[in-house]
Amino acid sequence: MSHLHEDKIKFLEETANTIRQDVIEMVVNAGSGHVAGPLDMADIFTALYFHVLKHDSKNPDWPERDRLVLSNGHICPVRYAAMARAGYFPVEELKTLRKFGTRLQGHPHRTALPGVETTSGPLGSGLSQAVGMAIAAKMDKKSFNIYCLMSDGEQEAGQTWEAAMLAGKLKLDNLTALIDRNNIQIDGMTEDIMPLEPLRQKYEAFNWHVLEINGHNFEEIVNAYETAHAIYEKPVLIIAHTVAGKGVDFMEFQYPWHSKTFKPEEVTESLRQLRTLGGKIKGEHQ
Amino acid sequence: MPVNPKAKLVEKILDLKSLEQKPTRDGYGLGLVQAGDENPDVAALCADLTESTRTEAFAKKYPERFVEMGVAEQNMASVAAGMSLVGKIPYITSYAMFSPGRNWEQMRTTICYNDANVKIIGSHAGVSVGPDGATHQAIEDIAITRPIPNMRVFAPCDAHEAKKITYAISKVYGPCYARFAREKTPVFTTEETPFEIGKAQVFWMEPGRPSIGGSGQAKPDVAIIACGPLLHNAILAAAELEKEGVTVRVLNAVSIKPMDEETIIQSAKDAGSVVTVEEHQVSGGMGSAVAEVLVKNYPVPMEFIGVQNRFGESGLPNELVDHFGMGVKHIVAAAKRVVTRK
Numbered sequence: 001m002s003h004l005h006e007d008k009i010k011f012l013e014e015t016a017n018t019i020r021q022d023v024i025e026m027v028v029n030a031g032s033g034h035v036a037g038p039l040d041m042a043d044i045f046t047a048l049y050f051h052v053l054k055h056d057s058k059n060p061d062w063p064e065r066d067r068l069v070l071s072n073g074h075i076c077p078v079r080y081a082a083m084a085r086a087g088y089f090p091v092e093e094l095k096t097l098r099k100f101g102t103r104l105q106g107h108p109h110r111t112a113l114p115g116v117e118t119t120s121g122p123l124g125s126g127l128s129q130a131v132g133m134a135i136a137a138k139m140d141k142k143s144f145n146i147y148c149l150m151s152d153g154e155q156e157a158g159q160t161w162e163a164a165m166l167a168g169k170l171k172l173d174n175l176t177a178l179i180d181r182n183n184i185q186i187d188g189m190t191e192d193i194m195p196l197e198p199l200r201q202k203y204e205a206f207n208w209h210v211l212e213i214n215g216h217n218f219e220e221i222v223n224a225y226e227t228a229h230a231i232y233e234k235p236v237l238i239i240a241h242t243v244a245g246k247g248v249d250f251m252e253f254q255y256p257w258h259s260k261t262f263k264p265e266e267v268t269e270s271l272r273q274l275r276t277l278g279g280k281i282k283g284e285h286q
Numbered sequence: 287m288p289v290n291p292k293a294k295l296v297e298k299i300l301d302l303k304s305l306e307q308k309p310t311r312d313g314y315g316l317g318l319v320q321a322g323d324e325n326p327d328v329a330a331l332c333a334d335l336t337e338s339t340r341t342e343a344f345a346k347k348y349p350e351r352f353v354e355m356g357v358a359e360q361n362m363a364s365v366a367a368g369m370s371l372v373g374k375i376p377y378i379t380s381y382a383m384f385s386p387g388r389n390w391e392q393m394r395t396t397i398c399y400n401d402a403n404v405k406i407i408g409s410h411a412g413v414s415v416g417p418d419g420a421t422h423q424a425i426e427d428i429a430i431t432r433p434i435p436n437m438r439v440f441a442p443c444d445a446h447e448a449k450k451i452t453y454a455i456s457k458v459y460g461p462c463y464a465r466f467a468r469e470k471t472p473v474f475t476t477e478e479t480p481f482e483i484g485k486a487q488v489f490w491m492e493p494g495r496p497s498i499g500g501s502g503q504a505k506p507d508v509a510i511i512a513c514g515p516l517l518h519n520a521i522l523a524a525a526e527l528e529k530e531g532v533t534v535r536v537l538n539a540v541s542i543k544p545m546d547e548e549t550i551i552q553s554a555k556d557a558g559s560v561v562t563v564e565e566h567q568v569s570g571g572m573g574s575a576v577a578e579v580l581v582k583n584y585p586v587p588m589e590f591i592g593v594q595n596r597f598g599e600s601g602l603p604n605e606l607v608d609h610f611g612m613g614v615k616h617i618v619a620a621a622k623r624v625v626t627r628k
Contacts (some may be wrong), residue, residue: 111401118371118400119399125396128365128368132367132372136368
């Protein structure tokens with residue numbers, strides 16, 4: 001089903017790898033920030049900014065652009081890195097993350113940086129805002145799509161389900177949400193902290209169409225978004241199964257890396273692994 | 287009678303029996319339709335209280351611009367934020383206890399910090415909600431909205447002013463909170479009464495002064511600064527005080543934020559004492575906002591009429607206003623007290 005050319009997949013994989021390195025350098029340079037989520041969402045952000053989204057990095061306020069709402073704002077380093085690599089602002093500016101006077105606030109702020117669609121950080125409110133955008137787009141008969149990215153941890157917030165209920169009621173087929181199902185949150189594994197399963201059935205019960213994918217496989221990511229466009233009368237949820245800290249072996253699956261700070265040797269090792277990745281993170285098409 | 291002629295209030299303002307009685311929420315309902323008639327981007331959201339908040343008229347006239355949210359005020363705040371970022375001017379409506387009560391963080395982050403053009407309509411504010419009791423009597427709403435950057439806060443005194451505010455906030459970009467009341471209260475302003483965001487109009491003038499900012503040949507003994515329907519009680523109190531030889535100036539502090547600092551400071555200078563009147567906790571409300579301005583610019587003795595660190599309870603509106611010390615007699619007593627402190 002995929003229309004992705006081999007060269008395009010290679011390009012996406014290499015771009016995602018660059019963005020992962022950006023993320024580590026940014027967080028190390030800032031002295032604080034989150035790592036695991038940004039690393040595991042690098043492939044999805046790359047797919048969005050370099051293939052799926054209808055957008056113009058030189059005209060971020062273009063009214064007909066697709067809207068990308070990041071609900072779990074704490075993973076913003078990966079959004080900033082993807083935006084910089086997509087041409088929204090100079091890559092050099094990534095160094096200013098979390099520093100005084102920066103446009104790259106510790107949690108993303110709409111009016112600070114063009115191209116950031118909403119202010120986010122407090123969990124559970126992104127889906128509501130995406131639903132609001134989808135409602136307004138339908139009122140005005142606009143054809144752009146609204147994409148919302150959420151963490152799995154924020155599925156514990158009641159507001160997420162208020163928004164899910166409304167989206168189902170209004171049949172918002174211009175809305176595609178995605179959950180980064182990495183199974184970790186600050187205090188531990190999601191199923192220990194507050195079990196989310198059966199997550200798929202929960203959304204289906206709220207009248208959503210649900211797809212499940214490997215969140216590190218570009219063909220699956222792109223196919224899922226293409227499928228979502230072809231689903232009418234229902235909002236679509238993509239549950240993207242991801243590996244927290246993807247790309248750096250000692251971070252993978254480790255919940256303490258949700259927001260842990262780096263020791264110097266860990267920085268060197270992380271970047272070494274990513275620079276020599278040589279396609280370790282490969283789509284399963286191969 | 288020293289009603290300020292420029293305020294163009296109703297003629298028999300002291301004659302309670304002759305005054306039309308209407309809740310301020312009715313004015314909101316009319317103002318929303320007016321705003322919607324003029325601007326197709328005006329939309330309304332309501333959390334299962336469409337009739338009692340008076341959002342119903344808009345919902346019936348413009349069903350395609352109305353979203354029924356169900357009992358989900360947190361979602362309502364953030365959905366409205368999202369709508370505004372695509373160009374809508376959403377009014378979110380519920381009881382003030384739930385919006386901005388229950389959804390404070392969503393309001394702060396996704397509306398105010400996000401600088402979204404959302405209008406928050408809090409109905410059933412104050413103890414005058416009556417029999418429903420304390421769970422439904424919002425008396426902390428000004429305190430929680432006022433400190434948030436980008437936010438404007440309004441408390442209209444009657445149905446006419448409520449309509450004007452509702453319409454006016456559709457014309458300014460940015461988050462606004464306006465509080466309305468359930469209970470019928472006197473309609474004592476008119477269509478012609480001036481209303482401007484950020485202005486405190488003088489409704490009652492001490493004798494011997496042709497206009498505010500005039501020669502200053504006469505000074506009032508006390509300035510009463512009031513907002514919401516209790517402003518009418520303040521005017522009744524002024525009339526009584528005048529009979530007893532205490533001269534009074536009454537200001538309408540409908541625009542709590544932005545506040546008309548210039549007019550308030552001038553009145554403090556002229557009167558040398560101030561009484562604030564609001565149907566809200568004295569802590570953090572309009573009176574606190576006035577105190578913040580005066581302490582910095584021209585401190586004078588102040589008295590605060592409002593709820594004194596208590597929850598409301600069931601009862602008739604007038605009973606409760608009296609029980610919580612916000613009746614005419616309480617305002618008169620506070621005025622006399624503050625004058626002795628000068």
